[in-house]
Amino acid sequence: MxxxxxxxxxxxxxxxxxxxxGLALVIERALSLQTVKVTPPNLLNEVLxxxxxxxxxxxxxxxxxxxxxxxxxxxxxxxxxQAAQSHASTAEELRTALREAVEDxxxxxxxxxxxxxxxxxxxxxxxxxxxxxxxxxxxxEIFGSQAPTNASGGGNPAQLAHGISxxxxxxxxxxxxxxxxxxxxxxxxxxxxxxxxxxxxxxxxLVQHLVALRQGNAHNASV
Numbered sequence: 001m002x003x004x005x006x007x008x009x010x011x012x013x014x015x016x017x018x019x020x021x022g023l024a025l026v027i028e029r030a031l032s033l034q035t036v037k038v039t040p041p042n043l044l045n046e047v048l049x050x051x052x053x054x055x056x057x058x059x060x061x062x063x064x065x066x067x068x069x070x071x072x073x074x075x076x077x078x079x080x081x082q083a084a085q086s087h088a089s090t091a092e093e094l095r096t097a098l099r100e101a102v103e104d105x106x107x108x109x110x111x112x113x114x115x116x117x118x119x120x121x122x123x124x125x126x127x128x129x130x131x132x133x134x135x136x137x138x139x140x141e142i143f144g145s146q147a148p149t150n151a152s153g154g155g156n157p158a159q160l161a162h163g164i165s166x167x168x169x170x171x172x173x174x175x176x177x178x179x180x181x182x183x184x185x186x187x188x189x190x191x192x193x194x195x196x197x198x199x200x201x202x203x204x205x206l207v208q209h210l211v212a213l214r215q216g217n218a219h220n221a222s223v
Contacts, residue, residue: 009141009166011134015127015173022123022181025116029188033113038195039070044202047074048209055082069109069195073203076105081210095211102203109199113192117185124182131174138167 035041047064050056056064056078065075080101084094141163 026184033191039198073105076101077206098207120185127174127178131171134170135167138163
């Protein structure tokens with residue numbers, strides 16, 4: 001491996017840094033975007049069951065917020081419903097307030113889920129350009145080796161071989177970095193979109209559930 005780095009010359013070092021950074025980002029996103037960490041399967045149903053009995057306390061809502069991105073969004077809706085208990089409000093007013101709270105929280109969650117994806121896309125874009133830069137450096141080395149060194153116009157074979165190795169290694173290494181990085185970026189982009197859809201559906205389900213509870217309580221109170 002070290003011999004390849006030597007043959008590729010100094011232009012390979014920015015590509016090596018990109019590969020290390022890209023690998024770290026891929027591992028971080030792969031761990032962070034697991035379904036069990038973003039949208040735990042039973043969390044929404046547990047929240048709906050708990051709210052049928054009574055509104056959770058502030059401490060329970062705070063714990064829910066720390067659970068996951070889904071918990072963070074659900075906690076924002078529960079806080080809004082909790083605040084609505086202190087003053088009279090119609091079901092439609094509650095619905096509007098809940099949707100605004102869930103949407104605001106959803107935007108923050110979406111920003112967190114999309115973290116580092118732009119960095120991955122940047123690496124996928126610049127890696128071929130850095131490889132092309134190395135190719136240009138190699139071509140300069142090649143043309144330099146063809147400069148006449150004596151009256152017979154002979155070149156430098158060692159410099160020619162070094163220029164060729166720089167050009168080829170950097171081109172190949174740039175593509176080796178860019179292709180898998182682009183694949184992972186598209187994969188993580190699709191994962192984020194899938195999580196956001198699940199969060200949106202969960203948020204709407206919570207809103208409908210809390211509004212139905214308010215309407216049921218109002219009906220019982222009138223009776």
